[in-house]
Amino acid sequence: MRSIQDALYNWLTIKTVAEARPDDEAAKETYALFADMLFHEHGVTETKLEKHEEMYMVYYTAHGLEKTARFPSELIDCYVEQMEREPQKFQNYK
Incomplete structure (x- = not known):
């Protein structure tokens, strides 16, 4: 995944799916894949998420x-x- 913005978007999207469907093993595996990608490809070591009415805010530490x-x-x-x-x-x- 080239941009960190794209990686964060995909990570956040599958995170919401995995949380909504806790028994969905495919969603869990995909979430783990994107979390790993954030770490290895983009140097993301920490994330914090806030959901507001209009926006999701992702606070993260990269490099x-x-x-x-x-x-x-x-x-x-x-x-x-x-x-x-x-x-x-x-x-x-x-």
Whole structure:
């Protein structure tokens, strides 16, 4: 993944899915993959997440520098919302 912004977006998206579906092993594995990518490819050692009505705020440390990224809630939450609306399309394979 080339940009840290893209890596954080993917990490945050699958994090919300994994938290909404704690029995979904594929979501857990994918979350671990993106967390590993943040660490190894982008030097992210710490993350802190805050959800506000309109935005997710990601506070992180990369290569010793504290930084912030923000993502619109509607872009992140749409995946979980779609899974809740159409559960038949998103079977949980254990």
